[in-house]
Amino acid sequence: MASRRGQAIDGVLLLDKPEGLSSNHALQRARRILDARKAGHTGTLDPFATGLMILCFGEATKFSAGMFDADxxxxxxxxxxxxxxxxxxxxxxxxxxxxxxxxxxxxxxxxxxxxxxxxxxxxxxxxxxxxxxxxxxxxxxxxxxxxxxxxxxxxxxxxxxxxxxxxxxxxxxxxxxxxxxxxxxxxxxxxxxxxxxxxxxxxxxxxxxxAGFDLADACTLETLEAQADPAARLLPVDSLLADLPAHTLSEPLAARFVLGQTVPDESGAQTGARVRVRGPGETFLGTARLNGRWVKPERLMAFNKESST
The missing domain is CATH 3.30.2350.10 (Pseudouridine synthase)
Known part of the structure; x- marks a missing residue:
């Protein structure tokens, strides 16, 4: 993982790595093009190999662990x-x-x-x-x-x-x-x-x-660099968690959830299920475990990054 001064960009990039670059070199080039502050990848390719790399930027790095275990x-x-x-x-x-x-x-x-x-x-x-x-x-x-x-x-x-x-x-x-x-x-x-x-x-x-991602949806470094808005190529953070069911919270509960508080579960979902939690407007808030009648936070998005740096 790498971090430096730059924009607080959150998202996932599907990159078609070219031959001759190490995985880290490809990551650094993409990060510079996006001017992203924080970046990481979810699995290396040999320099001679090409193809799909999943690059995570900003808060996406928190939710990428499952990618390493994927087929x-x-x-x-x-x-x-x-x-x-x-x-x-x-x-x-x-x-x-x-x-x-x-x-x-x-x-x-x-x-x-x-x-x-x-x-x-x-x-x-x-x-x-x-x-x-x-x-x-x-x-x-x-x-x-x-x-x-x-x-x-x-x-x-x-x-x-x-x-x-x-x-x-x-x-x-x-x-x-x-x-x-x-x-x-x-x-x-x-x-x-x-x-x-x-x-x-x-x-x-x-x-x-x-991990359910396909090379057909990836872009090259040259394509990324040529775009007027390279960040438009980014997928949402919770695209990394497509295998988890979505669980939506209302405004009052969402405000408490992002502070790390366990909140009531009114959905009647299965106890013990792991979910990706969304708030109003489908905003991704983080992951949680449904525990009886409660939604217990596991890993949360940070929404005050600019003020904390």
Whole structure:
């Protein structure tokens, strides 16, 4: 997360990250374009990867925690013939390159069968070139120093793998992967290459969906910069909480709720339900838990940011 002097802007931006930028660099560029005081993102993409990033500004950063646990979808290009130390085209080849042409690209039945074996719950060993930390230091820092560490396999789930197309001449296949949080598509690509007996690495990776948001609704940094009012691209803060039912309070109760007070619940909603609370005019106020006949605040929007800075 980053903060500096600027405008107190609240909202969510769906960004189509370009190739070559780190996730933080993309965030900083968007923040400068919007002149936003406070910003954060909900999950990194490797510099070589492109696609959907959810950027949160101002008060939206308070409500973004659930985004990290969301399922995701990617489109990936597998290049067969060699693994690399990074698992993608930016790395150095490991071992000798295997020669093509690959029969499974001419008759894809074997490729389809191999992909099907990776669908479902499984254990996946994170790559050394990752942002996971050991003793406060990211694994990629060890990898760049030539140090290989033991990594514990972690449970992930591949919900589906779809073969989108093949390029036999280039020795490549394009796939779409729907997966759980924590899944490394670079590792998946490497494992698929091993299953086919020829090695593989990612030639391209593009995130297309996460947490109900779609890449089709995202904008590029260039599009954002060209807009007369870049803030018009922002979604409301509670778009991050679309899975929670909305609960509306009348004016007197809303005024007490934003002060952190538990207020009466006259809706008859299910006890224990977690809700996103709105006041008059559909103004998003925060999240709450319905507790018996009461609405108990959990996390609140701040409406006096300018006076408190």
């Amino acid at each position: 995701k979808s990617y489109q990936a290009t597998l290049r067969f013939g060699a693994e690399t130390d990074t698992g993608d085209l930016t790395g150095n080849p490991l071992g000798e390159r295997a020669g093509g042409p690959w029969p499974f690209l001419a008759d894809t039945a074997a490729l389809q069968a191999a992909l099907a074996t990776f669908v479902g719950p499984q254990l996946q060993v994170p790559p050394m070139y990752s942002a996971l930390k050991r003793d406060g230091k990211p694994l990629y820092a060890y990898a760049r120093a030539g140090i290989e560490l033991e990594r514990e396999a972690r449970p992930v789930t591949i919900h589906a793998i779809t073969l989108l197309g093949v390029d036999a001449a280039a020795g490549e296949a394009r796939i779409e992967v729907a997966c759980s949080k924590g899944t490394y598509i670079r590792t998946l690509g490497q494992d698929i290459g091993r299953a086919l007996g020829c090695g593989a690495h990612l030639a391209a990776l593009r995130r297309t969906r996460t």
